[in-house]
Amino acid sequence: VTSKIPKKQKPGGRRRGPPVARSFTLGELAGAVGGTVVGDPSRRLTGVAALKAAGPEDLSWAADDRHRNQAERSRAGALLVRSPEDAAGKDAVVVAAPTLALASWLEIFQPPARPPAGVSPGARVHRTARLGRGVSVAAGATVAARACVGARTVLSSGAYVGEGAEIGEDSYVHPNAAVLERCRVGSRCILHAGAVVGSDGFGFVWDGQRHRKIPQVGIVRVEDDVEIGANSCVDRATLGETVIGRGTKIDNLVQIGHNVIVGENAILCGQVGLAGSARLGNRVTLGGQSGVGDHVAMGDGATGTARAGVASTVPEGAVVSGMPAVPHREYLRRKVMVARLPNFVERLEALEKRLENAQKQEGERPWSSESPKS
Amino acid sequence: VTSKIPKKQKPGGRRRGPPVARSFTLGELAGAVGGTVVGDPSRRLTGVAALKAAGPEDLSWAADDRHRNQAERSRAGALLVRSPEDAAGKDAVVVAAPTLALASWLEIFQPPARPPAGVSPGARVHRTARLGRGVSVAAGATVAARACVGARTVLSSGAYVGEGAEIGEDSYVHPNAAVLERCRVGSRCILHAGAVVGSDGFGFVWDGQRHRKIPQVGIVRVEDDVEIGANSCVDRATLGETVIGRGTKIDNLVQIGHNVIVGENAILCGQVGLAGSARLGNRVTLGGQSGVGDHVAMGDGATGTARAGVASTVPEGAVVSGMPAVPHREYLRRKVMVARLPNFVERLEALEKRLENAQKQEGERPWSSESPKS
């Protein structure tokens, strides 16, 4: 007895299924991305690949002139480049920003598979939930009471939208990702597989005998255009809101504590951790495995490099490194200093020896007897 | 064709749905938390909020006198405070421990939504599984063969209780959390979304050609009153048990290896990692992103600060920091020393130069020729 998923519940507006190998000409590409052909506009390509992997039928790209050597050695049939010189003699399309043009072209050439609109048999949608037009709810997805899902949003198998939670339009909730009760997620957001929005904040108070739980009655508010990586977690506020600002992108396995405020267009790389009530400005960047302490603020445009442990306020635009994090130049300076320590110690010992010898020659009591040794 | 979740499978004893805005008086609050009113006991409030966010209709709280300034500036209508002085002239309820009183009041004022008792259609409960009275099993939750779930425990959508696993009474398993085969979870435990109890330990032995898996046939035993954060993982023992002691609280994305023993009332913050066979005493605290090496022991009440890498035994009550972790004071001392390295090197160079000059004046062969340089 097998429960089959119907091939089409409702006719969907978009193409479905895996990317199909199609062919295109350089001229078509130039038209689509607003570039200029250098070479043969009728040149026909069938794929897109990185410089090293590309073959004669593939398009590739060189982000800037640092990639010129690689571009020369590449077997790519044609290139997206910033200047004719970067094309290394190959057929090319010249654009102001090759990586942006690549992103645009991939959207056209390999549009993501999108499940058909409609509620699959085996989906669990509470009768008080509201679904916008064109919502897709897969078998095994759950929309609880009073939840609200905006137009064209996709809920994959195992996705969970809790009681009274809201998701905007054109968002995508991947398998087993969860938006827990009363939390709000904006439009055009992507929640990758296993992401959790709205787990309880980690708040306890010792009552003399045990850790008493402080009820976490706030919510998470995720603004528009946010992406949250696989198995990342965003805790709900104790009271009030944990906020992820518009356009912020969060990688996998990131932990965001209760009452954190992340500004707009921030970038949080893999395994970053933000402790409770941390405050990040707009366009903050945090490298992989870095962390920010509780109640610590980072100003607009500030950066914590990989593995930075940000323990105190970081001013706007500053770059900090190390644990605890200090200005990046200071971090580098200290690293160099530590690396040279063996040399310093040798020199210190040489000085000690020479002074000792000098004193001996002077017939005095040797200095070494007073000199502290480890 | 939509599968609807019935609004009520069985009448549940508790209130259901999102927190409802109710109003309360200071007198009611004082009675509930055992405090004394300072000011107007008939003062009516409608919400609870942090000092900064509170408005004239909100209750707020000041944990201690360090918050007095903030309390003065707050627009809160009334405060939970430790002394009349901390109330900064506002109406207040005086209690011994304001944060504890807050926790108590939130439990009364905003009790967590609790799904109705009963097994939802679309829940998968094996016929050999045993469910206690008042258990709630959501659609999409699974209870496998011979599993046992205690009275009033809640299994959310996507929750998984494996073959022969046991969960005590009044526990809560959030969406997509899993208790794998034969593992045991106590009463009043909370497993947040995506938490995994009982994944295989990471045990392999190289046989000359490949990593041979050592079967992980032990279990995890989670004692009563334990909370395990979203997407955290606790591995089963190779043989015997991995143990999480009573009252221990574990934050999100924490990794606990096989055969680890965690004592009672420990606190493991976000992204902590405990390698195999680590042993933590009672009331151990580990800060965010810290780790403990395999077979390493930490005594009762010991603390590893954020990002500490605990590589050797930590005595009872000790506080350690850094990687590898050393006593916290020693860690701070070293950090200061490293920060001052540029100064030390300048002084070293000054000494070298002076000695060189001194020697030159004495007409001897300059010392510098023998002095090692980097």
Add this chain to the structure above:
Amino acid sequence: VTSKIPKKQKPGGRRRGPPVARSFTLGELAGAVGGTVVGDPSRRLTGVAALKAAGPEDLSWAADDRHRNQAERSRAGALLVRSPEDAAGKDAVVVAAPTLALASWLEIFQPPARPPAGVSPGARVHRTARLGRGVSVAAGATVAARACVGARTVLSSGAYVGEGAEIGEDSYVHPNAAVLERCRVGSRCILHAGAVVGSDGFGFVWDGQRHRKIPQVGIVRVEDDVEIGANSCVDRATLGETVIGRGTKIDNLVQIGHNVIVGENAILCGQVGLAGSARLGNRVTLGGQSGVGDHVAMGDGATGTARAGVASTVPEGAVVSGMPAVPHREYLRRKVMVARLPNFVERLEALEKRLENAQKQEGERPWSSESPKS
């Protein structure tokens, strides 16, 4: 209304259910693992336990002679040992590699419970999906369109196999683990609970106003005999493939970025992070919480110790530590140097004082006035 899982959908070839306490003799054990009995071959045992936990009816093992003291104190009824001397007078089976023999015996004595073959009611298998012979698909598991699952592979509840994804034979996908669209997983692989294979790579390009997503149209290819830990994530390539080589073992909560290549038989411990396009050779080992920067390569047999931050190429066989990682000996040397800094500074100050005194005695202007101080 309860949806029960039928006890047996189809008769399964293997034993099912929790490990059953059986008894065995030393002679039987010796025959099964190819060893030699020392003592009484008719000695009967009922369990297997570690040296400390074992009782008189348990088998235990001593990996090598470093465990001889523990073996002597153990209450174990019999031991797997490398030499008669390691048996400490107990009945024993002597084998070349006790831990390997233990692994073999556990496979025989406590074979893992395996669900019966067949597609459970409540499983969601698309009509275009292909399932090999003896596949087991649990209720609540999903196999999407055009996906392909090899013979005898097990899909647990909440497991997800995306459109066009492929899994080989004899693999095991634990609860809520996901293999997303078009990704490929080999034979004899294990995906632990909540693992995600094929989440989007973290790729964006700033267009002047927002982070524009670079479509991640590549896949993940997981070769045979790979194990991926609970809640670990492997991102799909931007273009082309992210590759996990044959026999590689990955612990829990590990993050693997897009376009990463991991060689064969690598070991990635808990909470490791590999940034985009990192390249690991065969038999690379990475300790817990370590990380590798984007585009950084580690040669065959290289090791990053726990918490290492590998920021530049690591040659074959090298061992690196620290952040940024340096050769392990250099790391240890620097740690020692930093620990001795207080002593160095004392000695530096002693030299300064002495020189100052010497100058004073010589009647010159004291040096200290020129000496830089912090």
